[in-house]
Each structure stands twice: as structure tokens, then as C-alpha cells.
Amino acid sequence: MGESRGSRAMFMFLASWVRPVMNALMDKEWHGQEKLPRGTGIIVCPNHVTEIDPVVVGHFLYNQGIMPHFLAKASLFEVPVIGAILRTIGQVPVERSSAGANRSLEAARAALADGGGIIIYPEGTLTRDPDMWPMKGRTGAARLALQTGAPVVPIAHWGAQEVFPRYAKRFYLFPRKRSRVLVGEPVDLSDLSDAPLTRTTLDAATDRILDAITDLLAQLRGEEPPAERWDPAQKQQKPTGRHFEAPDDGPDASPTGGRS
Known part of the structure; x- marks a missing residue:
């Protein structure tokens, strides 16, 4: 099987103007492409820090021949x-x-x-972590992986949030920014493949996926991630929308945040 002729033609048309725009917006630095499985459909799980993430990840995958x-x-x-x-x-x-x-x-x-790549953000929405680390996730990617047996490929990227910060209203183009992408080895879920799809199983698989993404992001940033993953529910934050802050958050909170 494979992508239909119409699908490939439309991808080529979209890429003909999206790729030049992305190349104009940011320098790019891509690593780990050789770890992408070939000849099979894959579930791609990136971190989520800005609304332009899908274009960054889509651009990267398309350049690797993955729709x-x-x-x-x-x-x-x-x-x-x-x-x-x-x-x-x-x-x-x-x-x-x-x-x-x-x-x-x-x-x-x-x-x-x-043979395409299904991109699923395990966090479900833009991270609420003040320092932009992956937060507590949802189980959709894990469920699809365990039901289909498709390999789960973790991807971390960093830099696009400087061009368009989380929930920003405009782009910040100068000085020129760089978007970096790092691909990890497929996440090993083999020990869970025959387990019942209980909440415990799905949570374990989701945590494993997020751990892999966090490790990759730590490499890109050259920083240590927090010991405990940010949980919006514990912080009384809304699960969706730009106005997610807890009631006691101050009006001067930064778009990208920062731990005090």
C-alpha cells in the first residue's frame, strides 16, 4: 500500500510553499533521522511547546520521506x-x-x-510546565501503539518557541532563531503488548513515552529536567485553552514562564 496519488500531489503542493517559509523563518538543525523506522507506519510523539509545532515536525518528517x-x-x-x-x-x-x-x-x-507517520502529542495540548518541559500526558498514543503494534518514535524539538512563544499573538523573527530536532530510538513497549488495556497499562506506556521525549529534550537544552513531571490537575490548571493559569497566578506571568 502507500499514500494515494492525490495525497502525494497535495503534500507536494503544500510543501512547495510551506518549506520555503519555514526555511526563511528559522535555521534548522536535525539529528537522529537514521533512527526513523522505514517501510512501516510509525507513531511519532513530539513535545509540545508552541502552536507552530505541527509545522516544524511536519516539515522534518516530510523531508525524510514520511508523510x-x-x-x-x-x-x-x-x-x-x-x-x-x-x-x-x-x-x-x-x-x-x-x-x-x-x-x-x-x-x-x-x-x-x-506507511505514514501519525503524529500524536502525548501531552494533549501545549505544556503548562513553566519551564517548558513535557508535562503529565494522556494515553491516546499509548493506546494506538498497543492496539496496532506500530513503533513509537519519540522526538524532541527546541527553538520554535522563540519564534512564536506559547499562545503568542505575533512572531519574533529577529535575531534569526534556530529550530533543533532530535529523534530517539523507538520506545520499547514489548513487555506491555499482551497486557490488558487497563488504565495502569496505558499510564505505564505513556510515562515511558514521555520519559523518552524528556531525555531527548534534556540533551537539546543541555539541562536537567525536573525530578517530577508537571501535573496541571494538581496545579488547578485548565486542561485546554490559553487561559489555563491557576487563579492565584499573577497578571505579569511570562508567555514562556519560569520557575521561581
Whole structure:
């Protein structure tokens, strides 16, 4: 199998203008491409620090000959033109109902069967960690991996948040920034492959994926990550949206934050 002719043509069309824009916005430094599995569908799990992450990761994967497929809100597929493009390039609609979740899973499986890369952010949204480390995750990537047997590839990237900080309203282009990407070895979940898909199993797999991403990010940043992963629920933060801060956060909080 493989990407359809229409899908590849649309990817090429989009890449013809996205790649020059990304090259103009930032220098790039990519490492670990040789660790990407070939000849099979893969689940790519990056860290999530800025709204332009998908373009950074998609650009990287496309340059490696891997067609990137993201999970996108189902409502986007109803928007004229945008919906047609998303369907053509095999992006995966995410719905909240049980039936919709099953359709999303089947669409993800189809993309994996075609040898594409399904990009799933284990954190589920932009990290709430003040220092931008990966926070406590959700189990979607782990569930798909254990159900399909597809390899899970951790990816860390750093630098794009300087061009477009978390929930920013404008780009910061000068001085010129550099986006760095580092690919890790596929996460070993073999000991969990035959285990029942209980919450315990899914949490263990998710923690393993996030540990791998955090280790890669620590290498990129040259810093030690926090001993304990940030948990928005414990901090009374909202799970989604830009206004996620706890009620006692001050009005002068930085877009990128920082531990005091």
C-alpha cells in the first residue's frame, strides 16, 4: 500500500510553499533521522511547546520521506477548502463520541497501514510546565501503539518557541532563531503488548513515552529536567485553552514562564 496519488500531489503542493517559509523563518538543525523506522507506519510523539509545532515536525518528517498525519478536530473537516485538503492528505478527524472515537482509530490505522507517520502529542495540548518541559500526558498514543503494534518514535524539538512563544499573538523573527530536532530510538513497549488495556497499562506506556521525549529534550537544552513531571490537575490548571493559569497566578506571568 502507500499514500494515494492525490495525497502525494497535495503534500507536494503544500510543501512547495510551506518549506520555503519555514526555511526563511528559522535555521534548522536535525539529528537522529537514521533512527526513523522505514517501510512501516510509525507513531511519532513530539513535545509540545508552541502552536507552530505541527509545522516544524511536519516539515522534518516530510523531508525524510514520511508523510505526516495529524489528529485534527473533526469540525475542521467541515470548513470549505480546508476540510477537502485535510481529507485529501489523510489527516485524522477526532470526535468526542464513542462512535467518532472508533472512526478516528480506524482512520489512524489506515494511515499507519499506508506507511505514514501519525503524529500524536502525548501531552494533549501545549505544556503548562513553566519551564517548558513535557508535562503529565494522556494515553491516546499509548493506546494506538498497543492496539496496532506500530513503533513509537519519540522526538524532541527546541527553538520554535522563540519564534512564536506559547499562545503568542505575533512572531519574533529577529535575531534569526534556530529550530533543533532530535529523534530517539523507538520506545520499547514489548513487555506491555499482551497486557490488558487497563488504565495502569496505558499510564505505564505513556510515562515511558514521555520519559523518552524528556531525555531527548534534556540533551537539546543541555539541562536537567525536573525530578517530577508537571501535573496541571494538581496545579488547578485548565486542561485546554490559553487561559489555563491557576487563579492565584499573577497578571505579569511570562508567555514562556519560569520557575521561581
